[in-house]
Amino acid sequence: MKFSLIVAVGENNEIGKNNDLLWHLPRDMKFFRETTTGHIVVMGRKNWESIPEKFRPLRDRQNIMLTRNNSYEAKGAEVISSFSDIKAVIKDDSRTCFIIGGSQIYDLALEDGSVSEMYITHVHQSFDADTYFPEIDLSKWESETILSHEKDDKNPHSFTIKRYWK
Numbered sequence: 171m172k173f174s175l176i177v178a179v180g181e182n183n184e185i186g187k188n189n190d191l192l193w194h195l196p197r198d199m200k201f202f203r204e205t206t207t208g209h210i211v212v213m214g215r216k217n218w219e220s221i222p223e224k225f226r227p228l229r230d231r232q233n234i235m236l237t238r239n240n241s242y243e244a245k246g247a248e249v250i251s252s253f254s255d256i257k258a259v260i261k262d263d264s265r266t267c268f269i270i271g272g273s274q275i276y277d278l279a280l281e282d283g284s285v286s287e288m289y290i291t292h293v294h295q296s297f298d299a300d301t302y303f304p305e306i307d308l309s310k311w312e313s314e315t316i317l318s319h320e321k322d323d324k325n326p327h328s329f330t331i332k333r334y335w336k
């Protein structure tokens with residue numbers, strides 16, 4: 171089972187505020203959708219709740235949601251209560267397991283040590299935020315640039331999408 175992580179960060183590693191994203195970047199959303207479609211997505215309960223009901227579960231993906239609340243019902247998602255349960259739920263699946271956040275779930279995945287690939291969208295601006303991606307020494311990862319996008323009428327900030335792997 172391959173574990174990848176996908177995230178969009180501002181210049182100070184910020185990822186969210188008030189349980190919402192900090193930007194609206196349709197081109198990055200398209201990349202997220204294309205990259206994760208057909209695979210498995212793992213998210214925290216707060217991230218799940220931040221997705222508008224009409225868009226969840228995320229379409230054409232197996233959705234797994236983490237909560238300590240055993241009675242939580244998330245229609246269309248498998249609810250688990252510890253990170254290690256992921257492996258029991260998906261067993262020897264040939265699909266990639268994408269960790270899609272938020273902050274607490276990125277922490278768990280990176281502590282677990284199973285993530286071998288990361289797709290990071292670097293948004294070239296800083297934002298007022300209350301939620302952050304963990305500090306990582308990216309120089310220890312191989313990397314390639316996948317897409318550099320200037321701001322345009324639909325995407326109000328420029329950004330660069332990079333793939334990192336070990």
Ligand SMILES: NC(=O)c1ccc[n+]([C@@H]2O[C@H](COP(=O)([O-])OP(=O)(O)OC[C@H]3O[C@@H](n4cnc5c(N)ncnc54)[C@H](OP(=O)(O)O)[C@@H]3O)[C@@H](O)[C@H]2O)c1
Nearest residue numbers: 177178186189190191214216217237238271272273274275
């Ligand atoms: N920029 C990006 O790429 C990106 C991506 C994703 C999310 N976000 C943003 O990130 C923010 C949400 O992140 P967050 O860190 O606040 O929340 P989160 O990671 O989405 O969810 C946290 C919840 O996960 C559950 N959880 C955490 N550790 C657990 C464990 N060890 N075992 C079982 N369950 C566990 C708990 O649920 P219970 O409280 O129910 O027990 C906890 O409250 C939002 O602002 C969202 O928009 C940004």
